[in-house]
Amino acid sequence: MIRISIDAMGGDFGPAIVIPGMATALERHPDIRFVIFGREEEVKPILARHQALSDASTFHHCDVAVRMDEKPSQALRSGRWKSSMWRAIEAVKTGEADACVSAGNTGALMAMSKFCLRTMANVERPAIAGIWPTLRGESIVLDIGATIGADAQQLVDYAVMGAAMARSLFEIERPTIGLLNVGVEEIKGQDDVKDAARILREIPLPSLEYFGFVEGNDIGKGTVDVVVTEGFAGNIALKAAEGTAKQFAQYLREAMGRTLMAKIGYIFAKGAFDRLREKMDPRKTNGGVFLGLNGVVIKSHGGTDAFGFAAAIDVGYDMAHNKLLEKIAADLSHFHKSPVGAAFQGETESDAEAEIEQQESK
Structure with missing residues (x-):
């Protein structure tokens, strides 16, 4: 139950x-x-x-x-x-x-x-993890808006928690993890992102496989099972994707109703359009998880x-x-007990309100 x-x-x-x-x-x-x-x-x-x-x-x-x-x-x-x-x-x-x-x-x-x-x-800091429809099926993206900014240690925590969610939701034994960046080359990006990449490369975790840097277009491709970023960029990516999907749907509706031949063509292709509509239905992936x-x-x-x-x-x-919680706790414990894993002290209630x-x- x-x-x-x-x-x-x-x-x-x-x-x-x-x-x-x-x-x-x-x-x-x-x-x-x-x-x-x-x-x-x-x-x-x-x-x-x-x-x-x-x-x-x-x-x-x-x-x-x-x-x-x-x-x-x-x-x-x-x-x-x-x-x-x-x-x-x-x-x-x-x-x-x-x-x-x-x-x-x-x-x-x-x-x-x-x-x-x-x-x-x-x-x-907690993160909000969202389920993202991709060409391969579904991926997890976090953080999509819980907090603004994240240092290297927090990004690594997000990677560990996102991997645990992928194991729970998709039943993948060792999910692939990508850090969202402005390019896939190791010299590109902010220092926090590059430091997080170094930590993930240096600490082999049995619960995840670090893929490397990914770019914005990799999210929809489903290049990795989990895309990790900080909340500002993640929220913009989410809203941009939602807006693009609505824009595309509007363009399609206008094109299908523009001429008589377009309307007739729509009738013959209705089955394909129905499948497309179902694939793009945001309700199917509704539900962000606070990790x-x-x-x-x-x-x-x-x-x-x-x-x-x-x-x-x-x-x-x-x-x-x-x-999910047991998986996250075990994976985080493994990471923070490693030589380069830093432990964070719990906050007081006043600290939480100030944050x-x-x-x-x-």
């Missing part, structure tokens, strides 16, 4: 999307049990329409819902201990749930997750529909079922 805690109030549409998404996920994974947090007057009427889901769920009323435009530091101070987001994360900390899924405010979710769950031993925390937290896209939210729950299920406010100012 896998227990998933749900922030039912998160996202652009709240329970109207979250609850049907949970029902879809339950059909795929009958061994899921849900712990739902939200406003009773909004959640209960929708939950009552899904009897099987209701039977597989425990509900907890929460008065507060974190707004999508709320600053992380503000949400942390005002929503702690009583919001649906905090309570869903806390359920992982207390052992009531194996993973948490929310479509709420990304910054607030990361801030609360870091504050509530704390980072794992020797991990200074580096003492618990599994999944961020769903705030504007997704029920199908997309179900996909985010699928990711949480796989991470819990395949024991959140510092990130907001960047």
Whole structure:
């Protein structure tokens, strides 16, 4: 049995999307049990329409819902201990749930997750890892926006954690790792990236295979199983890819409706276009994983529909079922015990809040 805690109030549409998404996920994974947090007057009427889901769920009323435009530091101070987001994360900390899924405010979710769950031993900063559709299938890209900037040691931690996620999600014994850079030559790039490459070359890890530098066009090709970068570049790459996909789809729609012959051609090629649409559907890869925390937290896209939210729950299920945290802890321990692996000291609660406010100012 896998227990998933749900922030039912998160996202652009709240329970109207979250609850049907949970029902879809339950059909795929009958061994899921849900712990739902939200406003009773909004959640209960929708939950009552899904009897099987209701039977597989425990509900907890929460008065507060974190707004999508709320600053992380503000949400942390005002929503702690009583919001649906905090309570869903806390359920992982207390052992009531194996993973948490929310479509709420990304910054607030990361801030609360870091504050509530704390980072794992020797991990200074968590990362958000996203699933990226490629020509080979799927790859993992991290960090896609948790923090701005990363030094060499943090990039190596991201590589280790991303490899553990690839092993859990794709069941690859030794995933290939690439560091995102402005070129594949060893002399190119920032010093932190070059230092991270040197560390990964010098420390043979049984859990991953270091490929080398990769460029932006390698992400879509699927050149490696895991692409590692810092949050600023990763988030830009993600938004650029999403925008390009929408741009291409718009061009295609306009071209297919431009002339009578184009419309007739579309009819004959409809099967191929349907397959293309399915391949490019962002809902299928919805669900960013917060890595580096003492618990599994999944961020769903705030504007997704029920199908997309179900996909985010699928990711949480796989991470819990395949024991992601145990893999990460073992791999990080192996690295930090090596001669060049540096151990990071845990932060105090005040340090965590200061880090959140510092990130907001960047």
